[in-house]
Amino acid sequence: AEANIGVTGLAVMGRNLARNLARHGHTVALHNRTEGRTRDLVERYGDEGTFVPTYSAEEFVAALARPRKLVVMVKAGQPTDAVIEEFAPLLEPGDMIVDAGNAHFADTRRREQALREKGLHFVGTGVSGGEEGALHGPSIMPGGSAEAYAALGPILTDIAATVDGTPCCTHIGPDGAGHFVKMVHNGIEYADMQLIAEAYDLLRHASGLSPAEIAEVFRGWNSGRLNSYLIEITAEVLAHTDAATGQPFVDVVADRAEQKGTGRWTVQTALDLGIPVTGIAEATFARSLSGDAALRDAARGLPGPARTPIEGGADFAADIERALYASKVVAYAQGFNQIQAGAKEYGWPIDLGAVATIWRGGCIIRAGFLDDIRAAYAADPALPTLLTDAGFAAAVRDAQDSWRSVVATAVRLGIPVPGFSSALAYYDGLRAERLPAALVQGQRDYFGAHTYQRVDRPGTFHTEWATREQAETEV
Numbered sequence: 001a002e003a004n005i006g007v008t009g010l011a012v013m014g015r016n017l018a019r020n021l022a023r024h025g026h027t028v029a030l031h032n033r034t035e036g037r038t039r040d041l042v043e044r045y046g047d048e049g050t051f052v053p054t055y056s057a058e059e060f061v062a063a064l065a066r067p068r069k070l071v072v073m074v075k076a077g078q079p080t081d082a083v084i085e086e087f088a089p090l091l092e093p094g095d096m097i098v099d100a101g102n103a104h105f106a107d108t109r110r111r112e113q114a115l116r117e118k119g120l121h122f123v124g125t126g127v128s129g130g131e132e133g134a135l136h137g138p139s140i141m142p143g144g145s146a147e148a149y150a151a152l153g154p155i156l157t158d159i160a161a162t163v164d165g166t167p168c169c170t171h172i173g174p175d176g177a178g179h180f181v182k183m184v185h186n187g188i189e190y191a192d193m194q195l196i197a198e199a200y201d202l203l204r205h206a207s208g209l210s211p212a213e214i215a216e217v218f219r220g221w222n223s224g225r226l227n228s229y230l231i232e233i234t235a236e237v238l239a240h241t242d243a244a245t246g247q248p249f250v251d252v253v254a255d256r257a258e259q260k261g262t263g264r265w266t267v268q269t270a271l272d273l274g275i276p277v278t279g280i281a282e283a284t285f286a287r288s289l290s291g292d293a294a295l296r297d298a299a300r301g302l303p304g305p306a307r308t309p310i311e312g313g314a315d316f317a318a319d320i321e322r323a324l325y326a327s328k329v330v331a332y333a334q335g336f337n338q339i340q341a342g343a344k345e346y347g348w349p350i351d352l353g354a355v356a357t358i359w360r361g362g363c364i365i366r367a368g369f370l371d372d373i374r375a376a377y378a379a380d381p382a383l384p385t386l387l388t389d390a391g392f393a394a395a396v397r398d399a400q401d402s403w404r405s406v407v408a409t410a411v412r413l414g415i416p417v418p419g420f421s422s423a424l425a426y427y428d429g430l431r432a433e434r435l436p437a438a439l440v441q442g443q444r445d446y447f448g449a450h451t452y453q454r455v456d457r458p459g460t461f462h463t464e465w466a467t468r469e470q471a472e473t474e475v
Ligand code: 6PG
Pocket: 102, 127, 128, 129, 130, 186, 189, 258, 259, 260, 261, 262, 263, 363, 364
């Protein structure tokens, strides 16, 4: 049979994508660097659809109907370049390589340009939802040319998750736009996970609840406005008991969070774009802090307050819910602003409402909350920040007394809440009438003649700080 699409790289993500395609009636050519995985897939799942196993690059390419569609699902970085080098010479103009890995968008831009010069389409595609999502319906964020999307879109929307009948897949924009948006998705994922972790820490040490009790609190939250995949799995993890020790699972896991790099990329990119994604940055740094075992060993035992649960600790849970919600609005607002800035910088016509729409299902941050974001951008596509949307503004206004009291309590008890507190600082910074940035400008002018502007008239000014008169000149 001639395959209408092929997958190379058959580790669990690639295998599940291939199975998802086959289950939707596509004839899927299979290829893997080592043969075992290809044989194994056909042996175990061959009855799920039509697979065409191939055992060389040439055979794989020959099995594909033209224009060929190759999905590459290998490790980001050098392995992706190696696969492109192997396949590109075998392809013909109009063929499409879909990179479904977590590539850096700058790599995707470079690869897209190089292949475009050869007449090939390179479609950097964000895929979120983990192993289960790949099999049952991920959220899919394709970049690349409109021409390639015209051919690939129907296949990708077939295998994507759906919400209210709308597929969680849309053409994000040219070249690296898809991988950029996937990167920010992962950054937001980091921020959301950190905020949930801080809420857990507060419920544990400020409210004095056990992991099993906290699991119940999260279950309750999951039926409210915080309803989301991440809250749901948090409850499951907290309710889990370690079989070997009988202890709560969360107490036997080493408290060092790992990371593969997408959160770090989001922050690095945000710094270049000048967009304060403090929630993502704090989450990434919190993982780094947790992972620095030597530093933590050296610092353990430094003085601080005792973590004595507060009076009325159970009621405090409602305050924590509000703090979590408000901090989450900030984290998502920042992430969407980064996408907006990236779109501007790289000339991508990204529709923020469409991004929210395809994140409602399939991906790791899927949640009812994303539908509220979709609605906010539908009401005002030029919304400067989610925080000024009428609905979010009202929700944050109602949450803020609790938010402040939660941060204050955490500070008093010595419980680190970088996510909650930085989100609040961002909110207060944005809404401030005047910021101390004026003083920073004065300092800069003092030591470096860096000049400043005035509030009362236009122009650029410098004060002769070292002279007795300290006269001001317009420069
Ligand atoms: C997804 C996930 C996926 C992966 C992360 C994990 O959207 O399906 O984000 O891409 O699980 O890369 O990232 P860390 O290992 O850095 O936590």
